[in-house]
Amino acid sequence: MSKIAVLGYGVVGSGVVELFYKNKESILKKIGKDADIKYILDIRDFPDSPYRDKFTRDINDIVNDKEVTIVAECMGGATFAYDFVKACLQNGKNVSTSNKELVAKKGAELLAIAKEKNCNFFFEASVGGAIPIIRPLHKCLAANEISQIAGILNGTTNFILGKMINESMDFDAALKMAQELGYAEKDPTADVEGHDACRKICILSSLITGKHIYPDNVYTKGITDISLKDVKLAEKFGAAVKLIASVRKLENGRIIPMVMPMLVPYDNLMSRVDDVFNAVMVCGDGIDKAMFYGRGAGMLPTASAVLGDVIEQLKNEENGTDLAQSWVDCDNSEILADYKENECRMYFRVSGISEADLENAEIIDNGEEVAFVTARMSIAKSDEFAKSVELRGGSVKSKIAVLDI
Ligand code: HSE
Numbered sequence: 084m085s086k087i088a089v090l091g092y093g094v095v096g097s098g099v100v101e102l103f104y105k106n107k108e109s110i111l112k113k114i115g116k117d118a119d120i121k122y123i124l125d126i127r128d129f130p131d132s133p134y135r136d137k138f139t140r141d142i143n144d145i146v147n148d149k150e151v152t153i154v155a156e157c158m159g160g161a162t163f164a165y166d167f168v169k170a171c172l173q174n175g176k177n178v179s180t181s182n183k184e185l186v187a188k189k190g191a192e193l194l195a196i197a198k199e200k201n202c203n204f205f206f207e208a209s210v211g212g213a214i215p216i217i218r219p220l221h222k223c224l225a226a227n228e229i230s231q232i233a234g235i236l237n238g239t240t241n242f243i244l245g246k247m248i249n250e251s252m253d254f255d256a257a258l259k260m261a262q263e264l265g266y267a268e269k270d271p272t273a274d275v276e277g278h279d280a281c282r283k284i285c286i287l288s289s290l291i292t293g294k295h296i297y298p299d300n301v302y303t304k305g306i307t308d309i310s311l312k313d314v315k316l317a318e319k320f321g322a323a324v325k326l327i328a329s330v331r332k333l334e335n336g337r338i339i340p341m342v343m344p345m346l347v348p349y350d351n352l353m354s355r356v357d358d359v360f361n362a363v364m365v366c367g368d369g370i371d372k373a374m375f376y377g378r379g380a381g382m383l384p385t386a387s388a389v390l391g392d393v394i395e396q397l398k399n400e401e402n403g404t405d406l407a408q409s410w411v412d413c414d415n416s417e418i419l420a421d422y423k424e425n426e427c428r429m430y431f432r433v434s435g436i437s438e439a440d441l442e443n444a445e446i447i448d449n450g451e452e453v454a455f456v457t458a459r460m461s462i463a464k465s466d467e468f469a470k471s472v473e474l475r476g477g478s479v480k481s482k483i484a485v486l487d488i
Contacts, residue, residue: 085114085397086121086150090167091158092129092138094265095181095208098386099155099393100134110390114397121151124158124167142167146174153396155389156180159269161188172196172204179392181208181385184273187282191295191412201403205392210283211236211361213384214377215391220290220365221407227367229291233329233488234363235356236283238380239267239274240306240326245357247314248323254307266359266380276305277326277342284328287363288340291330294413302341302422309344313432313481316454319447320430322346323354327486337420345486346430346456352376353486364488372488423463428485430456431469436477456485 087103089096103110103120111118122145123137132138145151154171158164161184168178168185173196180186185193186206197204207217211234220229235241239261246257258275261267273279281303288296306326317324325347330340347354352374356362361379366372378384432454446455457468462484469479 084150085116085118085152085400086148087118087393088122088124088145088148088151088154089120090124090142090145090154090156090164092123092125092127093157093159094382095385095389096123096125096155096157098382099157099389102383102386102390110394113394116397118397121148142170146170146176151176152400153177153179153393155393156182156185157389158182159184161185165189168193168204169196172200172202175200175202177203177205177396179205179208179389179396181389182206183209183279183282183286187285187298190286190289191410194409195411198404198406198409203396203405203408205396205408206286207392208385208388210286211363211375212238212377212379212381213387214361214363214375214379215388216287216363216375217290217408219375220287224365224367224370224373225407227369229332229365229367231329231331231366231488232284232287232291232363233327233353233486234284235325235353235361236328236363236379237274237277237280237326238359238361238378239271240277240280241356241361241379242266242359243275244306244309244314244324244326247309247311248318249357251311261359264359265382275307277303277328278305280326280328281342284330284340284342288330288338289410290408291332292338292418293410294418295410296338296340296419297415300415300419302343304343306344308481310481313430313483316432316447317346317430317483320346320454320456322348322485324483325353325356325486327353329488331425333420333424335420337418339420339422339425341422341425343484345484347486351486351488366488423466424461426459426461427487428456428459429465429468430454430481430483430485431472432480433472433477434480436472436475452480459487
């Protein structure tokens with residue numbers, strides 16, 4: 084019988100255990116053999132849990148148990164989770180993780196260990212929660228050259244922006260709700276400052292290039308500067324403000340990954356992605372565009388993706404490492420281009436400048452301030468334009484790129 088260990092009994096880990104036992108009969112049929120959860124690792128006690136006999140505080144119980152072939156890591160963070168996952172892989176155990184921080188920071192190293200030990204480091208749950216995107220990208224879409232990916236990859240910020248757009252709720256109240264619903268990271272800074280979305284676009288970028296893209300090298304801006312005023316003005320321009328994580332491949336082979344709030348025009352399906360839902364749009368030379376949509380965070384949606392990897396592994400235990408789901412370490416300066424080369428239209432809200440000075444722009448005059456959307460230009464040029472507004476005595480209150488995937 085194959086034995087499973089679950090690391091961490093928080094929102095995701097408890098969801099993995101719950102979903103496994105809820106659907107155990109059908110899961111075992113799909114695997115084609117018997118399997119069970121043998122261990123749950125957590126430093127806390129759960130004396131009333133029906134699974135209390137499975138708890139351990141010692142990772143060595145798992146690492147040294149030959150019966151355990153697959154470990155579901157749901158602890159989060161890149162400290163203890165890194166040590167434990169590394170120890171499991173080094174002992175030939177397969178790992179399925181929901182931990183995007185771990186994959187984005189240590190993916191190349193952990194994938195290399197998995198390859199050396201002929202086992203797998205799977206991470207479908209690390210991007211997009213319930214949405215299948217990792218396996219589709221490197222399997223179903225493998226025939227394509229992927230030119231661009233853009234997505235709403237953080238449920239918490241999408242939830243917050245949705246509350247601001249639809250209910251005029253303030254930022255702090257919406258964040259508190261997201262935390263109570265179990266969507267937000269332990270430290271919500273990672274959500275609202277865009278770091279979580281950055282880790283996810285790094286994972287997708289690494290997957291399509293085969294080279295590890297590190298979060299520290301990716302331009303990242305969160306939603307903390309987004310005001311209700313901009314959200315409402317965006318509506319007048321026929322767009323919704325969303326936190327967009329994207330990567331674009333240039334003709335010279337370099338890529339530009341980045342994370343920033345953007346105006347998503349209503350004719351783009353992503354403008355309608357509300358609540359904690361995520362969406363990922365992929366452009367390839369064979370498919371044109373494909374969009375993946377679903378719950379991007381939460382207990383059972385994320386557990387579904389973790390268990391999907393566990394089942395995949397248990398069904399294919401004889402196959403060894405899946406090399407298609409892999410990448411290698413690289414010097415990022417050799418593959419990244421400056422995000423300011425990216426071209427798009429740009430929304431501005433300015434004061435102290437008259438409409439007459441703004442040729443070729445769609446304009447909304449709001450009294451003291453003027454909001455407008457420029458023609459397409461590079462981000463570098465839009466910075467120059469902002470400076471020229473200031474030189475003419477104006478003041479730039481906000482500047483948000485418009486998505487054009
Ligand atoms: N905090 C993350 C989010 C959880 O809100 O999307 C899922 O990765």
